[in-house]
Amino acid sequence: MQFFEQHSVLEATHNCWAYKIDNEYRFNDDGEPGGTAGRPILQAIEGRQCDQVAVLVVRWFGGVKLGPGGLIRAYGGTAAQCLRLAELTELVDQVRIACHCQFADMAILQSRLSMFQATIEQERFDEQGVHWTLAIPRHLATDFITNFINLTRGQGVWHSDDIKV
Numbered sequence: 001m002q003f004f005e006q007h008s009v010l011e012a013t014h015n016c017w018a019y020k021i022d023n024e025y026r027f028n029d030d031g032e033p034g035g036t037a038g039r040p041i042l043q044a045i046e047g048r049q050c051d052q053v054a055v056l057v058v059r060w061f062g063g064v065k066l067g068p069g070g071l072i073r074a075y076g077g078t079a080a081q082c083l084r085l086a087e088l089t090e091l092v093d094q095v096r097i098a099c100h101c102q103f104a105d106m107a108i109l110q111s112r113l114s115m116f117q118a119t120i121e122q123e124r125f126d127e128q129g130v131h132w133t134l135a136i137p138r139h140l141a142t143d144f145i146t147n148f149i150n151l152t153r154g155q156g157v158w159h160s161d162d163i164k165v
Contacts, residue, residue, distance in 0.1 A: 003054050004028075013061040016075055018042035019054040032075075036068050040076030048083045052091060055079045093138045095162035096121070097145070102129040105152045112151070116144040138162070 008015040016037035018027035025045075027038025041055050057078050066074060101109055106129060113120070117140060122133035136144050141163050148156050 004056055007056050009058045011060075012058045014059045015056060016041060016059070017054065017056045018045060018079075020045050020050065021052050032071055033068055036071035037075040040072045041079040044076050044079035044083055047080060048088075050083060050088070053083075055082065092117075094135045095138050095141045095160055097134045097136055097141065097158055097160045097163070098131070099134065099148060099156060099158040100129060100131045101148075101152050101156040105156065106130050108151055109148065109156075112147060116140045116147070118144060 004015070004017050014030045014032055014037065016028060016030045016032060018038050018041035019025060020042065025042060027042045029035070029037040029039075037057070041057060045053055045055060057075050059074070113134070116136055118134045118136045120132050121135050122131075124131040134144075141160070145158060145163065148158055
């Protein structure tokens, strides 16, 4: 809602919008006839199979009445075109894994991180080795942990609130 407040144009006749976040969605016709603005914007979002997205369409009345069909095409078409042109980012469900390994194991583990699409979010060294906080796609996390245990010969320590192995 804050996005819509920040980006609405107060001088415009209509600021119509829709959003979809997981299974939650809302839309607003902002004074247009019911179902002619917000719902077509939402349908454009769903048509592109987008999630975690908000779309705002701003319209100034230009003196020509479009009628319900024209409004639906105008709002839905504008939203669909913007979503077609937008850069989409795939959302990957990730888990956080905190782990510690000895210096002797660090290089081999680091070389394997890309196999698991893991990224190092935090890195801290102590006198024995390295502490990492990793972000790993959920579907690869169990395999990573098995690999981590094997490569550290059971000496590495890991923890995650998201995973139970």
